[in-house]
Amino acid sequence: TGNQWGYGEEDGPSSWYKDYPIAEGARQSPINIAPEEAVYDHGLPPISLHYDNCTSTNISNNGHSVVVDRCECDRCSSLLTVIQGGPLENAYRLKQFHFHWGGKGCHGSEHTVAGKTYTSELHLVHWNAAKYSSFAEAAVAPDGLAVLGVFLEIGDERGGLNKITDSLYMVKFKGTVTDFRDFNPNCLLPSSLKYWTYPGSLTTPPLYESVTWIVLTEPICVSEKQMGKFRTLLFNSEEEEQRTRMENNFRPPQPLKGRTVRASFK
């Protein structure tokens, strides 16, 4: 069956182990973060983020999520669009960001905090370009990737998100792509960069155990109307007869298996 995974009854997270046995591995993501069990690590430096307006990028529907890619041209690659500090040994370069969300009035985040789920979760995916020569190589290495997770909850509209939600009608179907220029993901970050960190995995097949997770404690607010636009996307391509709204594209929390979650704050 190979690439036939999804979020439905038949092909959803509970069946991924059949094609991807690492689904039952020792450092899978997401997890439930139990704040009282997180260990404050005074040696953990703050994280620092340097994001640029990338002049030429695109936004696409890959049938699992909506993804904004960073440009890979020489000019953009040489810009310092990186995350560093915190648990990371060096600077990790931003590759893309995407979202996970629920149905209307439903839960949609991947990580949970003391059992609480949020409406949605933004993932900014970075790779260790100082150590590996390509994203593909980094994606299979234990210290290859760093994903910054930001929770979204319903409240006031988030102005910075409109540029994304206004583009979604262009990528309604799986396999569609459109230009997306001059966007700085800084506008999607909360004011506090307090975080939890733990060693984990990609939350979708191939579920590689290559991710240092950095999950911000402070959520950002988005409006119900903004979230509604994400739910106009479809899991299907234009040729497919079936039309299923893209929603509930999250994996539930996985066993901690003895891992320690560290906190950057007391």
Ligand code: SG4
């Ligand atoms: C989403 O399905 C993204 O669309 C994928 O991005 C991403 O895969 C996948 O999630 C897993 O990433 O941060 N949730 S996660 O662990 O980043 C990768 C693409 O397929 C490899 C471009």
Ligand code: ZN
């Ligand atoms: Zn993700």
